[in-house]
Amino acid sequence: MEKVFREPVHDFIHVENKVIYDLINTAEFQRLRRIKQLGTTSAVFHGAEHSRFTHCMGVYHIAKTITDHFSLHYPLEWNPDENLVTQCAALLHDVGHGAYSHTFEGLFDTDHEAVTRQIITSAETEVNAVLRRVSPDFPEKVASVIAHEYPNPQVVQLISSQIDADRMDYLLRDSYYTGAVYGQFDLTRILHVIRPVPDGIAFAINGVHAVEDYVVSRYQMYQQVYFHPASRSMEVLLKNLLARAKDLYPKHRDYFTMTSMRLIPFFEQEHSLQDYLALDDGVMNTYFQAWMTCQDPILSDLANAYINRHLLKSIQFNEATEMDLDVLRQLVDEAGYDARYYTGIHSNFDLPYDFYRPNAKSPRTQIEIIQKDGSLYELSELSPIVSSLTGTIHGNRRFYFPKAMLENETFTDHIKNDSFCPIK
Ligand code: ZN
Numbered sequence: 001m002e003k004v005f006r007e008p009v010h011d012f013i014h015v016e017n018k019v020i021y022d023l024i025n026t027a028e029f030q031r032l033r034r035i036k037q038l039g040t041t042s043a044v045f046h047g048a049e050h051s052r053f054t055h056c057m058g059v060y061h062i063a064k065t066i067t068d069h070f071s072l073h074y075p076l077e078w079n080p081d082e083n084l085v086t087q088c089a090a091l092l093h094d095v096g097h098g099a100y101s102h103t104f105e106g107l108f109d110t111d112h113e114a115v116t117r118q119i120i121t122s123a124e125t126e127v128n129a130v131l132r133r134v135s136p137d138f139p140e141k142v143a144s145v146i147a148h149e150y151p152n153p154q155v156v157q158l159i160s161s162q163i164d165a166d167r168m169d170y171l172l173r174d175s176y177y178t179g180a181v182y183g184q185f186d187l188t189r190i191l192h193v194i195r196p197v198p199d200g201i202a203f204a205i206n207g208v209h210a211v212e213d214y215v216v217s218r219y220q221m222y223q224q225v226y227f228h229p230a231s232r233s234m235e236v237l238l239k240n241l242l243a244r245a246k247d248l249y250p251k252h253r254d255y256f257t258m259t260s261m262r263l264i265p266f267f268e269q270e271h272s273l274q275d276y277l278a279l280d281d282g283v284m285n286t287y288f289q290a291w292m293t294c295q296d297p298i299l300s301d302l303a304n305a306y307i308n309r310h311l312l313k314s315i316q317f318n319e320a321t322e323m324d325l326d327v328l329r330q331l332v333d334e335a336g337y338d339a340r341y342y343t344g345i346h347s348n349f350d351l352p353y354d355f356y357r358p359n360a361k362s363p364r365t366q367i368e369i370i371q372k373d374g375s376l377y378e379l380s381e382l383s384p385i386v387s388s389l390t391g392t393i394h395g396n397r398r399f400y401f402p403k404a405m406l407e408n409e410t411f412t413d414h415i416k417n418d419s420f421c422p423i424k
Pocket of ligand 1: 055059093094166170
């Protein structure tokens with residue numbers, strides 16, 4: 001069989017294996033069409049409406065291109081029996097993501113990685129039934145690749161390392177859909193120079209600049225797109241909105257049965273896998289729209305702010321200014337906004353690249369470059385640009401508050417005197 005999917009980032013995605021095609025057609029995988037890849041980022045980059053489905057298809061495509069290339073050109077270093085498990089892990093690596101995952105997880109104690117594992121290994125899912133057709137232990141194998149526990153490091157590194165199929169796809173895809181062109185890099189070149197080596201994967205020296213450019217693109221996408229203060233503002237709003245709903249639930253159950261019952265298991269703190277899978281962006285947004293007209297002034301105001309994009313404003317703070325946040329919260333309270341629901345802290349930090357540090361908390365698998373004589377060098381030894389990013393952490397912490405506080409002189413004086421970074 002062959003099925004061809006057309007899409008803008010990779011042009012044509014070919015599916016030749018019935019297992020992959022059947023996985024795509026499961027309810028759990030189709031659900032990813034209804035979850036946005038970048039959550040609240042589309043409130044800033046309005047083109048970024050693409051779904052997790054498109055990303056997972058792209059990761060599969062990159063993994064398939066690499067495993068086909070390895071099978072053809074490196075029969076001694078690569079075992080083609082690993083092709084299917086690599087491609088399945090690529091396709092399913094994000095299958096457990098939920099609606100607005102990052103915000104939702106903090107409040108309702110869910111974990112998309114655990115759910116991914118459950119969808120793959122639990123006998124109740126369609127995904128599991130398809131995988132079991134390959135062999136009874138195949139679901140466990142696929143899950144162990146995603147958990148970094150699979151014995152072959154080549155397979156693990158293709159799915160998860162500092163230059164893997166996942167990152168290569170999301171950088172290109174998010175760049176395409178946001179319009180932020182600095183996320184682009186030369187994927188075709190990278191797929192030509194990637195090679196299997198006994199301990200994992202490496203890149204031929206003549207592709208070092210393509211790999212370097214990929215690392216720089218990654219750094220720029222984090223700073224410009226993923227850490228944008230306005231999409232973080234939407235995340236803080238969303239978190240506060242859901243927190244308010246969760247706090248109201250025990251006393252005002254009627255607010256939460258108006259449209260759909262699907263959040264109830266999470267308020268009750270007793271949910272099944274099927275409850276989790278029944279949530280998507282549409283379900284959540286329907287709740288938010290209904291809450292806009294409910295009796296609780298805070299819930300309805302926050303829902304209105306979220307749906308109509310009335311952003312909270314923010315300042316960047318550091319250790320020196322952190323202690324003043326309590327004063328700011330108090331001023332927010334005094335101005336009539338309950339600071340528990342109208343302020344928030346959002347932290348974003350990223351380490352663009354690092355070499356292997358055996359004593360680190362989570363040591364990174366470094367990017368290896370193969371010289372003509374076969375010797376391996378770590379990327380930052382060969383690239384001055386990557387060297388300047390290596391081991392450096394970039395990001396900030398921001399304090400969010402209602403826009404109206406900018407009219408409050410005591411508040412603005414306080415911000416000025418304490419030399420917080422500029423308001424966004
Ligand atoms: Zn991913």
